[in-house]
Amino acid sequence: MKAAAQNTGDQETPEFKKDEVVIHVKGLKKDFIDKKVLKNISFDLKRGENMVVLGKSGSGKSVTIECIVGMLKPDAGDLTVFGKEVTAMNDDELKQLRMKIGFLFQSGALYDSMTVRENLEFPLTRVLKLKDQQDIDKRVEEVLDAVGLLDAIDKLPADLSGGMRKRVGLARTMIVKPEIMLYDEPTTGLDPITSREISELILHMQKKYKTSSIIITHDMECVRITADRIVVMDDGTFIAEGSYKELQKSANEIVRSFFTETT
Numbered sequence: 001m002k003a004a005a006q007n008t009g010d011q012e013t014p015e016f017k018k019d020e021v022v023i024h025v026k027g028l029k030k031d032f033i034d035k036k037v038l039k040n041i042s043f044d045l046k047r048g049e050n051m052v053v054l055g056k057s058g059s060g061k062s063v064t065i066e067c068i069v070g071m072l073k074p075d076a077g078d079l080t081v082f083g084k085e086v087t088a089m090n091d092d093e094l095k096q097l098r099m100k101i102g103f104l105f106q107s108g109a110l111y112d113s114m115t116v117r118e119n120l121e122f123p124l125t126r127v128l129k130l131k132d133q134q135d136i137d138k139r140v141e142e143v144l145d146a147v148g149l150l151d152a153i154d155k156l157p158a159d160l161s162g163g164m165r166k167r168v169g170l171a172r173t174m175i176v177k178p179e180i181m182l183y184d185e186p187t188t189g190l191d192p193i194t195s196r197e198i199s200e201l202i203l204h205m206q207k208k209y210k211t212s213s214i215i216i217t218h219d220m221e222c223v224r225i226t227a228d229r230i231v232v233m234d235d236g237t238f239i240a241e242g243s244y245k246e247l248q249k250s251a252n253e254i255v256r257s258f259f260t261e262t263t
């Protein structure tokens with residue numbers, strides 16, 4: 001059997017400034033009426049880096065991401081994306097920001113009545129407002145090739161497996177070449193082999209498009225394959241940070257509990 005790919009942190013063609021910070025978070029706090037959800041979150045995401053966030057259900061992972069894209073307003077702390085304070089952005093600036101950030105939701109969220117090609121054309125014509133059909137065809141074919149699904153170009157989502165739909169969802173997000181990718185449980189609901197394929201694809205897309213990513217997952221195989229760096233969240237704070245190998249040996253019981261099934 002082929003050995004699974006693993007993130008070595010090496011970039012194939014480092015055209016970008018090494019160590020450039022794309023997301024800077026310091027002392028982030030967010031309360032809801034009866035609950036302090038984010039108590040003190042700080043991290044920097046660097047260009048081209050895959051950062052995995054591990055944490056129990058309800059620890060505040062999704063709330064952190066919702067603050068980053070300006071869907072939720074933090075109560076305190078610094079939060080800059082590409083050097084700009086998110087909380088100070090107006091609607092236009094937020095719209096611009098969101099064009100540079102791709103989300104991959106659990107469902108993949110494809111339009112059922114559209115073919116794969118039409119699903120992929122949609123962000124090009126609606127978001128990027130492209131008109132040149134040759135350019136559109138080229139982009140659609142390139143991204144489908146990257147996810148290994150060129151043969152499925154004229155199929156409807158209903159004719160694809162769950163793993164294939166997830167691949168098309170990833171292709172549809174990547175087609176606008178977002179500089180930052182946010183993955184919320186990308187392998188949930190998939191069998192182990194398909195999960196591994198999706199994880200390897202996330203790694204492949206990082207290398208091909210030089211994206212910076214935050215990956216929320218409980219799938220430790222996905223963590224092992226994709227992560228340059230892992231942060232562990234518990235009760236609204238980060239309690240540990242390191243590589244897979246480092247955290248696997250952690251003395252902290254909560255941190256180690258994530259790794260017990262795979263060691």
Ligand SMILES: Nc1ncnc2c1ncn2[C@@H]1O[C@H](COP(=O)(O)OP(=O)(O)OP(=O)(O)O)[C@@H](O)[C@H]1O
Nearest residue numbers: 032033035037055056057058059060061062063064
């Ligand atoms: N809009 C909201 N209003 C009130 N409470 C919220 C809101 N969004 C999230 N919460 C609460 O914040 C806490 C953290 O939620 P969050 O979705 O960030 O957890 P999570 O770590 O992503 O969990 P999971 O792994 O289950 O997705 C939960 O107690 C949740 O109920």
